[in-house]
Amino acid sequence: MADTVVNVLWIPAGLSCDGDSVALTAAMQPSIEEIALGALPGLPGVKFHWPLIEYSLGGAEFLEAFFKAERGELDPFVLVIEGSIANEEIKKEGYFTGFGNAPGSDQPITFSGWIDRLSPKAWAILAVGTCATYGGIHAMAGNPTGAMGILDYLGWDWKSSHGIPIVCVPGCPIHPDNLSETILYLLWQAAGKAPMIPLDEAGRPSWLFGNTVHEGCDRAGYYEQGQFASEYDSPKCLVKLGCWGPVVKCNVPKRGWIGGVGGCPNVGGICIGCTMPGFPDKFMPFMDEPPGGKLSSTVSGAYGAVVKTMRNFTMATLDKEPSWRHRGKKLTTGYTGH
Amino acid sequence: MAVKDLPGQTTGTQPSRLVEMAWDPITRIVGSLGIYTKIDFQKKVVAECHATSSIFRGYSIFMKGKDPRDAHFITSRICGICGDNHCVCSVYAQNMAFGVRPPAMGEWIMNLGEAAEYMFDHNIFQENLVGVDYCENMVRETNPSVWEKAKKAEAPNAKIHGYKTIADIMTSLNPFTGDFYRQALVISRYTREMFCLMEGRHVHPSTLYAGGVGTVATQQLFTDYYTRLMRYIEYMKVCVPLHDDLFDFWYQALPGYEHNGERRILLGCWGAYQDPDHCDFTYKNMTHWGRKMFVTPGVVVDGKLVTNDLVQINLGIRILLGHSYYDDWEGEETFVPKDPLGNPVDRRHPWNMHTKPTPKKRDFANQYSWVMSPRWYDGKDHLALDTGGGAIARLWSTALSGLVDMNGYVKATGTSVQINLPKSVLSGPVSFEWKVPKWSNTLERNRARTYFQAYCAAAALHFLDKAFEELNAGRTRSWEPFTVPDEAIGCGFTEAVRGVLSHHVVIRDGKIANYHPWPPTPWNGNPRDKFGTPGPYEDAVQNTPIFEENGPDSFKGIDIMRAVRSFDPCLPCGVHMYLGDGKTIETVHSPLAPFG
Numbered sequence: 001m002a003d004t005v006v007n008v009l010w011i012p013a014g015l016s017c018d019g020d021s022v023a024l025t026a027a028m029q030p031s032i033e034e035i036a037l038g039a040l041p042g043l044p045g046v047k048f049h050w051p052l053i054e055y056s057l058g059g060a061e062f063l064e065a066f067f068k069a070e071r072g073e074l075d076p077f078v079l080v081i082e083g084s085i086a087n088e089e090i091k092k093e094g095y096f097t098g099f100g101n102a103p104g105s106d107q108p109i110t111f112s113g114w115i116d117r118l119s120p121k122a123w124a125i126l127a128v129g130t131c132a133t134y135g136g137i138h139a140m141a142g143n144p145t146g147a148m149g150i151l152d153y154l155g156w157d158w159k160s161s162h163g164i165p166i167v168c169v170p171g172c173p174i175h176p177d178n179l180s181e182t183i184l185y186l187l188w189q190a191a192g193k194a195p196m197i198p199l200d201e202a203g204r205p206s207w208l209f210g211n212t213v214h215e216g217c218d219r220a221g222y223y224e225q226g227q228f229a230s231e232y233d234s235p236k237c238l239v240k241l242g243c244w245g246p247v248v249k250c251n252v253p254k255r256g257w258i259g260g261v262g263g264c265p266n267v268g269g270i271c272i273g274c275t276m277p278g279f280p281d282k283f284m285p286f287m288d289e290p291p292g293g294k295l296s297s298t299v300s301g302a303y304g305a306v307v308k309t310m311r312n313f314t315m316a317t318l319d320k321e322p323s324w325r326h327r328g329k330k331l332t333t334g335y336t337g338h
Numbered sequence: 339m340a341v342k343d344l345p346g347q348t349t350g351t352q353p354s355r356l357v358e359m360a361w362d363p364i365t366r367i368v369g370s371l372g373i374y375t376k377i378d379f380q381k382k383v384v385a386e387c388h389a390t391s392s393i394f395r396g397y398s399i400f401m402k403g404k405d406p407r408d409a410h411f412i413t414s415r416i417c418g419i420c421g422d423n424h425c426v427c428s429v430y431a432q433n434m435a436f437g438v439r440p441p442a443m444g445e446w447i448m449n450l451g452e453a454a455e456y457m458f459d460h461n462i463f464q465e466n467l468v469g470v471d472y473c474e475n476m477v478r479e480t481n482p483s484v485w486e487k488a489k490k491a492e493a494p495n496a497k498i499h500g501y502k503t504i505a506d507i508m509t510s511l512n513p514f515t516g517d518f519y520r521q522a523l524v525i526s527r528y529t530r531e532m533f534c535l536m537e538g539r540h541v542h543p544s545t546l547y548a549g550g551v552g553t554v555a556t557q558q559l560f561t562d563y564y565t566r567l568m569r570y571i572e573y574m575k576v577c578v579p580l581h582d583d584l585f586d587f588w589y590q591a592l593p594g595y596e597h598n599g600e601r602r603i604l605l606g607c608w609g610a611y612q613d614p615d616h617c618d619f620t621y622k623n624m625t626h627w628g629r630k631m632f633v634t635p636g637v638v639v640d641g642k643l644v645t646n647d648l649v650q651i652n653l654g655i656r657i658l659l660g661h662s663y664y665d666d667w668e669g670e671e672t673f674v675p676k677d678p679l680g681n682p683v684d685r686r687h688p689w690n691m692h693t694k695p696t697p698k699k700r701d702f703a704n705q706y707s708w709v710m711s712p713r714w715y716d717g718k719d720h721l722a723l724d725t726g727g728g729a730i731a732r733l734w735s736t737a738l739s740g741l742v743d744m745n746g747y748v749k750a751t752g753t754s755v756q757i758n759l760p761k762s763v764l765s766g767p768v769s770f771e772w773k774v775p776k777w778s779n780t781l782e783r784n785r786a787r788t789y790f791q792a793y794c795a796a797a798a799l800h801f802l803d804k805a806f807e808e809l810n811a812g813r814t815r816s817w818e819p820f821t822v823p824d825e826a827i828g829c830g831f832t833e834a835v836r837g838v839l840s841h842h843v844v845i846r847d848g849k850i851a852n853y854h855p856w857p858p859t860p861w862n863g864n865p866r867d868k869f870g871t872p873g874p875y876e877d878a879v880q881n882t883p884i885f886e887e888n889g890p891d892s893f894k895g896i897d898i899m900r901a902v903r904s905f906d907p908c909l910p911c912g913v914h915m916y917l918g919d920g921k922t923i924e925t926v927h928s929p930l931a932p933f934g
Contacts, residue, residue, distance in 0.1 A: 017417050017419075018368045019418025022541060025462060057896065059362055063363075091697045094698040094700075096394045100372070101372075106700070107699060108362075138415075172542060173418060231817055233555075233816040257534045258531050259528070261531040262531070262538050262544075263534075263544070264538060268551065269544025269552055274542075284404065285407060286408050287407045287408070335399060
C-alpha cells in the first residue's frame with residue numbers, strides 16, 4: 001500500500017467531551033502538521049476527515065467521505081472513534097447521539113449507527129480515549145444511556161477485514177503523544193513499513209502501556225523510603241491519599257503530559273486509574289486510600305516479589321469493566337427513569 | 339451542505355424564493371452541531387434557522403449518590419477543551435459546601451493555570467478554527483471582490499506584525515500552509531505546558547482538589563511558567579494589532595458587516611480569578627469577594643451594568659424547559675427553599691432542578707433538543723443573556739464596573755480596559771486599550787477574544803508577582819484539609835473560556851443529592867422559551883445579512899458560519915436551536931451541559 005492514500009475518518013460524536021480530538025492538537029511527537037504534511041520519512045499519503053480542523057464548513061461536503069467509505073469506495077481507511085457508545089436499544093424512540101442525517105431522512109445517524117455502517121469496511125479501528133475504548137466516565141454506575149466501549153459493542157475478539165484487532169489508546173483524556181505516535185505506527189503499518197501493531201490483552205499498544213504509573217513515577221523513591229504524604233500539597237508519595245499508581249498501566253509520569261511537563265502523581269495529582277477498563281467505578285471515591293495500599297506500603301521493599309504478585313491480582317480486577325456495560329434492550333446500570 | 343428548493347413564498351409584495359440549506363455537522367467547533375436554515379436569496383438574508391446538537395450523557399443523573407469530593411474529577415469530563423474550568427468551578431462549589439478556604443498560594447496557582455487555559459484556548463480557537471473563515475482560500479471562494487480589495491489594502495500595523503497587506507494576513511491564516519496558522523498551533527502547545535505546570539494535565543487536571551492544589555510551589559515551577567509567559571507576551575504584541583487590522587478591514591470592505599451576528603446587548607459574565615485576600619468561599623460574603631474577582635461578574639443590558647453582585651446573579655438564574663427532551667419537575671422536591679442569607683430560591687433555580695430525560699424523535703415543531711433554556715430573571719423579565727463566546731462579556735462587564743486594578747498590569751476604567759505589557763526580547767513596553775464597542779456582533783466578539791488573551795497574559799504577571807511574594811515569605815502551603823459535612827449546599831461561579839459557568843451542589847448524608855452545572859453554550863444556544871423569548875443564536879443568525887457572492891448553486895454559507903462560530907460554540911455543553919419562519923422564531927435549545 002506504499003502508494004495509496006490512507007483516509008482517516010474521525011467520528012467524535014460518541015458520549016465524549018472531544019478532549020481526545022483536542023489532545024491531538026497538543027501532540028509534538030509527532031505533531032499533526034508533520035503527519036498531515038507528510039513530513040516524516042516513510043509516511044503514506046494521509047487525508048484527514050476530522051471535524052475539529054476540517055477546512056470545509058461541514059454538512060454533506062464533509063460527510064461525503066463517510067458515505068463513500070460505507071460504499072467501499074474509500075480503501076483503505078482508519079476509523080477513529082471518540083466517545084462512549086450509548087446503548088440506543090434501551091429506549092422507544094429518539095437518540096442519545098447523532099452525527100449528520102441519513103440521506104433522505106430528517107433523523108440523525110447515531111454513533112453506533114456509524115460504527116455499524118463503517119466497521120465492516122475499515123482497514124483498522126482506532127478507539128481514542130477511555131470512553132471509546134472501555135466506556136469511561138459516561139458508563140459510570142447509574143448512567144441513563146447504557147454507555148459502553150467499542151470492545152463491548154463489537155466484541156473483545158473483533159478483527160477488521162484486514163485482520164487487525166481494535167486498537168485502543170485509553171486515557172482521560174488520551175495522552176497527546178501516545179495518540180499521535182499510535183497514528184504514526186498505523187500509517188507505517190499501512191504502508192508496509194511496520195509489522196502488525198503489538199497490543200496487550202485490552203487492545204493497548206504494548207510499548208505504551210506495559211508499565212505501571214508507579215514504575216515511572218519520580219516519587220517512587222519516597223515510597224521505597226516509606227515516606228508517604230498525609231496532605232495533598234506534599235512532595236512525597238501520594239499512595240495513602242488515593243493514588244492508584246502501583247496498579248495502573250500508564251506511562252504519563254514518565255513521559256510528562258506535554259513537552260515533558262506535567263503529569264499526575266509526579267506533580268501532585270493522585271492517579272485515578274483513567275486508562276483502565278475498570279475506570280471510574282473501581283477507583284471511586286478517588287480520594288480514599290486504595291484497599292491494597294495499606295498493606296503494600298507497609299511492606300514496601302523487602303517483600304518486592306510478593307507485592308508484585310498481589311499487584312498483578314489487583315491489576316487484573318481493574319483491567320475488567322463493570323458488568324453493566326453491554327448491548328441489549330435491558331439497562332442494568334441502576335438507573336430506572338426511562 | 340444539503341440544498342432543497344422550497345415552493346415560492348410571498349413576503350409582503352415581493353415574491354421571494356426560500357432555499358433550504360443545512361450543514362450537519364458543522365466543522366471547526368468542539369462537538370457536533372447541525373445548522374438548518376432557509377435562505378432568501380432575493381433579500382439576501384437568513385429567513386429561518388434551526389440548530390441542533392444531538393448528544394445526551396446524563397451527568398446530573400449519574401453523579402447522584404457519589405462522594406462530593408469526586409465532583410470535580412467527574413465534571414471536568416463534561417468538556418474536552420475547557421474541562422479545567424468545570425474542575426475549578428466544582429472546586430469552588432465544594433469549598434463553599436465544605437467550608438474550606440485554600441491557602442493563598444493555592445489560589446495563585448489555580449489562577450495561573452486558568453490564565454494559561456484562556457491564553458491557550460482562545461488562541462487555538464481564534465487562529466485555527468475561526469481564523470480559517472477569514473483565510474485567503476475561504477475569502478477567495480466566497481467573496482472574490484473582498485479578496486481583490488484585501489490585496490490592495492495596506493495593513494496599518496504592518497510595521498509591527500510584518501504583513502504588508504490584509505491579503506497577506508489572510509494568506510497567513512490558510513490551514514497548515516499559512517505561517518500564522520502554524521505558529522498558533524505551536525503557541526497552543528507551550529501555553530498548555532504552562533497550564534500543566536499549574537494543573538498537571540490538560541484538559542482534565544490532575545492536581546486540583548477542594549481545599550487547594552497538589553502542585554508543589556517552587557522557584558522552578560514559577561520560573562518555568564514565567565519564561566513561557568514572556569514569549570507569549572511577545573506574541574501578543576503582534577497578535578492584537580494583526581487582528582485589529584483584519585477586523586477593521588472587514589467593516590471597510592463590506593459596509594453593513596456590523597450586522598453579521600448582531601443582537602441586542604444582553605451579556606452575562608460570572609467573574610473569574612479569585613483574590614485570596616478577600617475570597618473566603620462563604621455565601622454570606624459572596625457579594626464582597628465576587629466584586630474582588632480579577633474579572634468582574636456582571637449583567638450588561640443595552641450597554642448598562644445591571645448588577646455585579648454574585649448573590650443577585652445567583653438568585654436570578656432560571657432554568658426553563660423549552661422544547662427539550664425532558665419532562666418537567668413540577669411536584670418534585672425543592673432542595674433549597676432559601677439561600678444561606680434567607681432569600682427565597684426559585685423552583686427553577688439550578689439548586690432545585692431535576693433531570694428527567696425522555697428521548698424522542700427530532701421534531702422541530704415540538705421537541706428537538708437535549709438542552710433546556712436558561713434565563714436570568716431581573717425581577718421583571720426572563721432575559722436571554724448571551725456570553726458572546728466569553729471574552730466580550732468579560733471585558734464589557736469588567737470595563738463598566740471599573741473595579742479591577744492589577745497593580746497597573748490591567749486596569750478597568752468604567753468605559754474601557756487598559757492592558758499593559760512589559761518589555762520583552764524584541765520590543766519595549768506596549769499598552770493596549772479595549773474600549774466598549776458599538777455592537778454585540780460577530781467581529782467584536784472575535785476582536786474581544788484576542789484582547790482578552792492579552793488581558794490574561796498581563797493578569798498572569800500579577801499572579802506571578804503574588805505567588806513569588808508568598809514563596810519568598812516561605813508560605814508555600816497550597817492545600818488546606820477539610821471534612822465533608824453530612825448536609826450542605828454550595829455554588830461555584832467562574833468563566834469557562836466561552837462564557838458563564840456555574841456549578842450548584844446539594845449534599846445529603848455526605849453524598850451528592852443534586853448537582854447541576856450550567857455552562858455557556860446552553861446560555862447561547864437555547865430555544866425560544868415559554869414567554870416567547872428567542873435564544874441568542876436565533877437573534878444573531880436571524881439578523882444576519884448574506885454577503886457571500888456565490889448564488890444558491892454554489893453557496894457555502896460563510897456568513898452564517900462566521901456568526902455561529904463567533905459565539906465559540908462548544909457542543910459538549912450542548913446546542914439545539916430552532917428559528918421559526920421569517921418574522922417569528924420558534925427556538926428550542928437544550929444545552930447538554932446541565933446534564934451534560
